Amino acid sequence: MEKLGTLKVNSLSKGFGPKGQGLKVLDDVNLTVEPGEFISIVGQSGCGKTTFLRLVVGLESDYQGEILLDGKRLNGPDLERGVVFQDHRLLPWLTVEKNVGLGLKNAGKGEARRKVQEHIELVGLKGYEKHYPHQLSGGMSQRAAIARALVNRPQILMLDEPLGALDALTRMYMHQELERIWRQEGITMIMVTHDMDEAIFLSDRVVIMSSRPGTIKKIMPVKLARPRDRASIEFARIKEELLEEFHLHTETPFAYSI
Ligand SMILES: Nc1ncnc2c1ncn2[C@@H]1O[C@H](COP(=O)(O)OP(=O)(O)O)[C@@H](O)[C@H]1O
Ligand SMILES: [Mg+2]
CATH class of the missing domain: 3.40.50.300 (P-loop containing nucleotide triphosphate hydrolases)
Incomplete structure (x- = not known):
């Protein structure tokens, strides 16, 4: 089984x-x-790794x-599978908490705030909630991208x-x-x-x-x-x-x- x-x-x-x-x-x-x-x-580059991930995520x-x-x-894509790309694709005009919140689906307002905060803390970005992407280092941006991908509690993170x-x-x-x-x-x-x-x-x-x-x-x-x-x-x-x-x-x- x-x-x-x-x-x-x-x-x-x-x-x-x-x-x-x-x-x-x-x-x-x-x-x-x-x-x-x-x-x-x-x-090796070009062997189909990204294609494989895209298929498993359901983007293709x-x-x-x-x-x-x-x-x-x-x-198709669903909440069971989250994805983080090499270029973090944070939206430059949104703060960390807004970027993380973008990934969130099907949550009420209070619950959304709590979940976003919980995941910002999980990736070690507490205190940076109001920062914009250009104020973050590369590592911090990737942390934010990971938080955004995890915020819906996927079973699988790609x-x-x-x-x-x-x-x-x-x-x-x-x-x-x-x-x-x-x-x-x-x-x-x-x-x-x-x-x-x-x-x-x-x-x-x-x-x-x-x-x-x-x-x-x-x-x-x-x-x-x-x-x-x-x-x-x-x-x-x-x-x-x-x-x-x-x-x-x-x-x-x-x-x-x-
Ligand atoms: N949308 C597409 N249309 C046509 N060819 C594509 C497309 N996406 C990827 N390819 C080709 O498929 C091959 C594998 O690409 P990719 O999965 O990105 O490789 P990797 O991530 O291992 O570097 C490459 O030769 C690439 O040019
Ligand atoms: Mg690739």
Whole structure:
């Protein structure tokens, strides 16, 4: 029996162009995501990662195969799936609280205020409610975008290279924050990234996609205790394994001598 909140993708294929017969972008993608799992998707630029997320979010309905949440076929975007894009897409003329509130659906006024506040606090932006996007750093903007995506309590949060535009230190700090939010909320997260450290630090499983057309090449479980130590040998070993999938070997493969 499947657990409640299970996402199942069966034989998913997608083409662009006339009648979807032109460029084939995804070919026979199969993936089951357990509720509460953290999944990363890595693969070369153009291999169909964003297309995959858009299909699962429900922004695109023209595809072959099935995308099921609790056995039910998706039918357009709904409140069960939130999404965060790389460019946060906050509206510059609205404050943080108004931007977060924009995502909110079906809430009365008092309830809306409470939910918005709760999620601003969840992402660590308390005190910045009245700030405008231009008054925020990149990391803060992404926090606001995450709050906006979470405010409807989706079962699944999809993140498309959410931290790609941030500097390395801010990104590492955001990894801890994302992990905290993920643990605290028990939400399923599916994140596209090109940063292998990010994928290993955060994920229960890393999905490796190959290109043209995009298929799942391998799924790599990451069984390290959390919070993870980027400087550990186990971490480096998994990274090595992951890079090998892209034929990117380090010069001296695993020459750690103590
Ligand atoms: N709306 C579209 N119409 C035609 N081609 C598209 C469209 N969206 C994406 N593509 C093409 O599909 C391929 C995969 O794109 P995308 O999913 O954005 O890749 P990724 O996110 O892995 O970089 C690319 O070759 C891209 O040009
Ligand atoms: Mg993309």
